[in-house]
Amino acid sequence: MRTSERVYSALREEILEGILAPGAPLGEIEQSERLGVSRTPLREALSRLQADGLVAARGGRGLVVAGLSLEDVRHLFEIREALEVKAASLAAQRRDPAVFEGLRDELRDAGERLASEASRDGFYALTARMDAEIDQAAANPYLLAALRSVRAHVARLRRLSSDDESRLREATQEHLLIVDAIIDGSPTMAAHATELHLHRSLASILRSVNAADPEEIPA
The missing domain is CATH 1.10.10.10 (Winged helix-like DNA-binding domain superfamily/Winged helix DNA-binding domain)
Structure with a gap:
């Protein structure tokens, strides 16, 4: 290297x-x-x-x-919605069901063990792998390149809300909805489930920074 x-x-x-x-x-x-x-x-x-x-x-x-302002966060979620909703829809059309059935089992297990920090780290790694499998199933290199750029910034936002155990449990259910729709081969449901997850994630982040400096959000 x-x-x-x-x-x-x-x-x-x-x-x-x-x-x-x-x-x-x-x-x-x-x-x-x-x-x-x-x-x-x-x-x-x-x-x-x-x-x-x-x-x-x-x-x-x-x-x-670089910092992240509230405006940056909103702009980031606008592009996330455009890209991730499309990726989930394509994945539902082109997926290998067995891959996502395995992910579903892992998500269920991870959701039951969120109390410890080590389990949360494992959950983050699992959702990152889920993103990677969706990207691979979508099989669109241009979409993948755009998502790779966006996700660097998404990773910085995680600390704003994801360590809230109640939010993590909600997010687990949202991820399961996405995976179920992909397994079922339903592009419409996969898109809707992804849109719901992003809407709730954004709302959680905005709540988390309510008492913080609105112009400079720590990662």
């Missing part, structure tokens, strides 16, 4: 996991020393992260981890 690729992956993971919080400075000297690399691959990595929308220039401070 090229050094710039390794640095990009490391910084991206730290941003998505919240280790590098919104507004955190990304000075070249400090980051190159911390990561043990020269400034050239670091610049390449930061340039890619800026193109992803995860890093932004801030006057007088150089590059910083």
